[in-house]
Amino acid sequence: MPPPPGGILWETLGDIRTLLSLPAAFTLQVAHPAVGAGVGDHSVFRTDPWGRGERSLRSMLTWVYGGTAAAEEGRRLREVHESIHGTDAHGRPYHALDPPTYAWVHATGFPVARRSHRFLNRRPFTRAEEDRMYAEWRQVGRVLGIHDADMPPNVDAFWPYYRRVVRDELELTAVAAELVDVHALVPPPDRGPRALRRVLRVLWPVLWPPAARFRRFLTIGLMPPDAREALGLPWSDRQERRLRRFGRATATVVPLLPARLRYLPQARRATG
Template sequence: MTSSSTPSPPPPTTSATEPAPLAPGTILWDIAGDIRLLLSLPAALVLQVAHPAVGAGVDEHSVFRTDPWGRAERSLESLQLWVYGGDRAIEEGRRLRRLHKTISGTDTRGRAYHALTPAHYAWVHATAYPVFLRAARYLSRPLSPEDEHRLYGELLHLGAILGIDARDMPGTPEEFWPYFDAMIQDELERTAVAGELLDPRRRVPPPPGSGALLRRLWPLCARPLSRLHVFVTTGLLPPAVRERLGLTWRPRDERRLRRLGALVRTLVPLLPERLRFLPTARAARSA
């Protein structure tokens, strides 16, 4: 039974003991600040907004259309704080929950939603796991079964930092995949926001502060960059999600993505640390 009334935001998760920050030696510490994250994050975002409630929240409350670069920069910096922020990670989790307290409305199926509804908030976090695994497979190295379990445990720990109750997430990778399959089958759809993010014709202005040369060249390079962005995003989506969203992925596309991945796997490890890692991660790793 659906309702158009707006639900009240759920109470925040509280605990007598705050979760410890993530630290060196974790898998997330090694991968969350690597520049290859910039190639995989868009696939996670598409997974998130393909959920009708999340897509409606972004459609109605986000500035991703009017300020795409600023929104991306703020989201990326927030993510970096979760992993590399130490004690600041807990406060960043609280800040995000405060930010989302006023986000509510009605999704495309006529259902009332609130951004902090546990199932919706947990879904946004859960999308990291399949995308991290696929990014590792194509852009770095596939994780061993043991490391897949370690990574999932670290993501549960990160969820606690963000205020996600353990009850709202599958407890193990073995429990995750049936949950994920059910979400694809029962919930995901090509929402308006997902469609925009997967449209290679989407127009994005040049980054703020671009020099005169880049601004002149932007009309020429924006379209090829957009096609590449959508190509990588589509390739890093799980096949069942591509099918659900009506995306075409041919054998030659798979071969192209594998060739691109081989190039990335070869070149990125050769970069100096100041170029290989994002600023917040680089500062934490050098501390």
């Protein structure tokens, strides 16, 4: 069953600020060599980044707000990943459903959400909130078919597990490097009204470079510092101050928005 209504995930995941943290979580996932190889070999994130992102977001929101559909989505994801296997950049075989690999993809959401909340909501979670959030995130793991034995049982056990993976396994894989490369080509959005898509196609050479720099800034900035250092991604005190200023502005403006703009559609429908 998904986490309960009124829980921390229920209150926070559907906020539009979640969109700002997703690139950091995705990059942290693909920094694992097996995950990076699987995404590089099998994903359409290069050819259809907007569609891929939309589907991933819809899936993630279903885990929390989908009710009975959450379990169905978890089964669907496992079926999709059943055929994803190959050899990573070091010549080691991988399978997307290998328990440590599949569990790492899920685990990354917790540290990124924790850091993002600190900056984008202008306060860190309390220890009690962290405990509740991790328990709910672990419940989401069960929805995805991850066994309890493959997930740390609580926050105190999570951090040693997380630090070990960061220290011993993560690297700047080809896909992770691509996600923070401001020169990587991304096509313009192919969703929305036709007239808007035409305008974006014309303006994209001007719009994308600053957007790419902003994406890199948020991806590296909202990544936990130890993971950022393990990947060799540069980050300065000046950038940290910029992130704090951006977070203050975001934390001030977003709560003032009407619900139809502040919350993502699935969350808005579920919460009424």
